[in-house]
Amino acid sequence: MQSITALRTRIRSGDLTPDGALALTREAIAAREPEIGAFVTLAPEPRAQREGPLAGIAVAVKDIIDTADMPTQMGSAIYEGWRPKGDATVVAALRRAGATIIGKSTTTAFASADPTRTRNPHRSGRTPGGSSAGSAAAVGGGMVPLSLGTQTGGSIIRPASFCGAAAIKPSFRLIPTVGVKCLAWTLDTVGLFAATVPDLAAALEAVAGRAVSEGQTRPPRFGVVRQDFAGAPDPEAEAALAEAIARVSRAGADVRDLAVPSSIGEGWEVQPTIMDYESAQSLAWESEVAGNRLPPNIAAGVSAGRATAPADYDEARRTANRARREAKVLFAEVDAILTYSAPGIAPDGHGSTGDPRYNRLWTLLGTPCVNVPGLRGPDDMPIGIQVVAPFARDAVALDAAAFVEAAIAP
Amino acid sequence: MQSITALRTRIRSGDLTPDGALALTREAIAAREPEIGAFVTLAPEPRAQREGPLAGIAVAVKDIIDTADMPTQMGSAIYEGWRPKGDATVVAALRRAGATIIGKSTTTAFASADPTRTRNPHRSGRTPGGSSAGSAAAVGGGMVPLSLGTQTGGSIIRPASFCGAAAIKPSFRLIPTVGVKCLAWTLDTVGLFAATVPDLAAALEAVAGRAVSEGQTRPPRFGVVRQDFAGAPDPEAEAALAEAIARVSRAGADVRDLAVPSSIGEGWEVQPTIMDYESAQSLAWESEVAGNRLPPNIAAGVSAGRATAPADYDEARRTANRARREAKVLFAEVDAILTYSAPGIAPDGHGSTGDPRYNRLWTLLGTPCVNVPGLRGPDDMPIGIQVVAPFARDAVALDAAAFVEAAIAP
Known part of the structure; x- marks a missing residue:
């Protein structure tokens, strides 16, 4: 991978000059893009x-994510050739x-779950994950040192795990979503993919305009969360977590x-x-004017959202707010959480973007x-470890993740 | 005014047929628009x-606010002739x-504070207020029965007061801002102007897809808030508030x-x-690519935002969150608050949109x-009363406002 x-x-x-660095990136893209297919558009000059x-x-x-100088096509035929006026805030x-x-x-x-044409850079028969498929594959495949993704459910951390890239989903709204197509306004989060955790820290500091490392003075205290409410993982995810625990200990x-x-x-x-409720509203125009051009997964989400009563949405929001208020108890005695990034390695085939x-x-x-x-599972596929810190403590997340990364390095 | x-x-x-209603509106626009200048674009057919x-x-x-069939020009030469792809969620x-x-x-x-060409429908020498100048003037001038505005500081309630329209700034995000140009993402709120409070309730129910009246079973309990932290109002605003208090009592x-x-x-x-901090980020592309085309008020806001340290913004957000959590104590013994909509009648001249x-x-x-x-001040100008209810209690706000409206009717 190319390291920032x-x-x-x-x-x-x-x-190396900046021009030289860019030339290296262009060579890598020329070499690997035909197989991976991570790009919709390449900057002409x-x-x-x-x-x-x-x-x-x-x-x-x-x-x-809007760019003034290239189309922004939303992964949808509805936006074929669409040129926004300006750059999204994060692009600026x-x-x-x-x-x-x-x-x-x-x-x-x-940014829903209908697969793209992108191939996993480690095994082309496997999915790169989604929704940020191209961004994860472009970094994981060594084509670019940095990419932008968004996560509303699991669209950054999961494809990063599948493609072997480092990635951060920062605290909600640390990076503004202005100029980013909305799926769900209380969830959409802009984040970054890069080769290593220090690369992420360097990029996030430049993008967010604020320091994102506190400098480690002692080894972090980790809490392991197995997310039983979400069911058990594949054996390789449990093995990776156990390996990470052993190494950081x-x-x-x-x-x-x-x-x-x-x-x-x-x-x-x-x-x-x-x-689903918010996506049905966010995509109201698309689904009403061109609903038959929505692929099945996003169409199903919009349908489910339309069928959701406002009172049920309100109740879900109250539950979410309660969970957010109480989340700090998780961190009462630990600095950061260790958990699975995904249920296993990237699934075989291209019918799904994974779970x-x-x-x-x-x-x-x-x-x-x-x-x-850094860790590998069956078929020599990458498998990631997820590090979680309290809201607004992005520096803690990155410092703890850097500790994990160093500990699991071969 | 035209009542929904x-x-x-x-x-x-x-x-009356729907076509007939639309014809009445078109006649009113033809009669008054040359003097008021509330429209940037009129639908051709x-x-x-x-x-x-x-x-x-x-x-x-x-x-x-984005429309698929008409330009959306943001009140700025930078967006002259700009056509978005689709409709904003509220338009859909x-x-x-x-x-x-x-x-x-x-x-x-x-949606900042640089005056438009729109005239106050009651006195053309006075401001209609802003930022939702055209929407307030179009309803207050009897040209349309309904209009959309947004409020980030005081951009709905103030122009409504100046133009003699009823208006609601609903609870934050009751109407999604998807497809609405962002000024400040934690503040921007989409709202409605109409002739009367029941008209607002009818329109909000249709737009939000949920009931917004609980039906009044007893007179509301009102708390009067004079907002001393914001300084004293003009005598006419105090007189209007006193009149409203006397009438509802x-x-x-x-x-x-x-x-x-x-x-x-x-x-x-x-x-x-x-x-300011958020607007500097939201308008990053505009201010960096075409900064010299930003008019003075928004340019000053962006400059102030750029000069704000992230730590000061974080502290302001914590103060805001504390205020939101504690706001419910205001309503411990009252249903709704009565306060000023604006410091006085619409100011004379067109150099400012008011305070x-x-x-x-x-x-x-x-x-x-x-x-x-419903009330009038000097120069026979309208002056509004602001009714505020707890977050998510839009029905309480509308029911209490309807009570005030009925009480102050001549």
Whole structure:
């Protein structure tokens, strides 16, 4: 994979220019894109900027995020060739930080669960996950050092785990969603994919305009959450979690098991109700004017949302708010949570983007989540570990994830 | 003014067709628009629908709200001629309810405070207020029975007071902002203007798809809030509030004075910090690519937002969240609050859109607010009374406002 911090070190030392870094990225795309198919659009004449913390860093932008200079097609024929007026706030922030938008990456239609044409960069017969399929595959496949995704259910952490990329779903609204096609306004979260956890920290600091590392002074205290409410994982996910626990313990971290109180676990149950109800409203125009052009998964979500009574939505929102208020009890005696990023390795075939069941609760809670890559499961496929920290403690999430990443490194 | 409920009664009785209602609206626009200038775009061939609770009802849509069939120009030369792809969620909801989008109404640039060309329908030398200038003037001037506005500071209730229209800023997010140009994502609220409070209730029920009246069984208990933290109003606003208090008391309502705890009043102080910080991010592309085309008020807001440290924004958000949590104590012994809609009648001249200082706290709190028209101040200008209810109690706000409206009717 291409590492932001490694490229920056070379650029700062004079070993590489921003133009040279961009050329490396373009070569990697030329080599791997025909097999992976992560891009919808490639910038015709990308140029490196000379200044800024991300000068020379090329970014793949999920194709539900507006760009002034390339189409934004939402993974849907309804938006074929559509050109928004301006850049989304996060894209403007990337350009301000010196980055180059290298292309638009595939997304399931409207960031739901209908598979794209993108292949898993490690095994082309397997799914890259979704909805941020192209962004996960572009980083995991070593084509770009940075990409943008969004998560409403499990659309960042899960594909990152499947593709072997590091990724962060930051605290809700740390990165604004202005200029990002809305699926569900109380859940949609913009996040980043990169090669390593320090790469994520470097990029998030540049995008959010604030420090996101506190510097570790002692090994973190971890709580292990197995999310029983979501059912058991595949054996390889349990094995990966056990391996991570053993490694961080050996590295000096305190690790204990945590039970999730039912008041918080109930948030997991209502997340689909909120997502579907809001998506039916967000996609009102699309579903009413061109409903027969919506693929089956998003069409089913919109239908479910339309059938949801406002009172049931209100009740789900109250349950969600209660879970958010009480989430801090999870962190009373630990710095961060360790849990599964996904139920297993990327599933075989391209009929599904995999299961977001271990991501939904954290999206609903708005807590920062990091996928830590590095472990492998069956078929030599990557399998990630999810690190979760309290709301607004993105620096804690990244520092704890960096500790895990270092501990599981071979 | 054109009343939704009156038009519906005539349509249901067979006295008027939806086409006939639309023709009345078009005649009124032809008669008054040259003087008022409330519209940016008029639908070239508007058609009435035959079915739905708003069949025959023409709606003016603030020009920061996306429409698939007309430009959406944000009150800014940057968006001249801009055509969005689809309808905003609220526009789709209006069409589904049978309404006809008759045109796009003027807005200050990006819903900030730079005056538009629109004149006050009661005195053309006075401001209609802003930012929802055209929507307030179109209803207050009797041109349309319904219009859409947005409020981030005081952009619905204040122009409604100045133009003599009824208006509701519903609970935060009761009407989704999907497809509405973002100014500040934690504050932006979509609302409605109509001739009377029952007209608002009829329209809100159709748009939100849920009941918004509980039916009054007894006179409401009112608390009077004078918002001392925002300074004293002009004498005419105090006189109007005193008149309203006298009238509702005579009609049987219990009225008592309420003090606003400082923990809530502090929300008023931080609202501009939050608005400016978020607007600097929301308008990042516009200000970076075409900053010299931003008019002075929004440019100043963006500059202030850029100069705000993230830590100061975070602190302001914590203050806001504390105020929201504690807001319910205001309603411990009353059903609704009576307060000023604006510091006085619409100011003379067109250099300013007036002062939102009595609206900012309630926007920040996300509580439903209704402007009740009917009273008059100096120069025979309208002056409104603001009725506020607890979050998510839009029905209480509308029922209490209907009581006030009936009590102050001549």
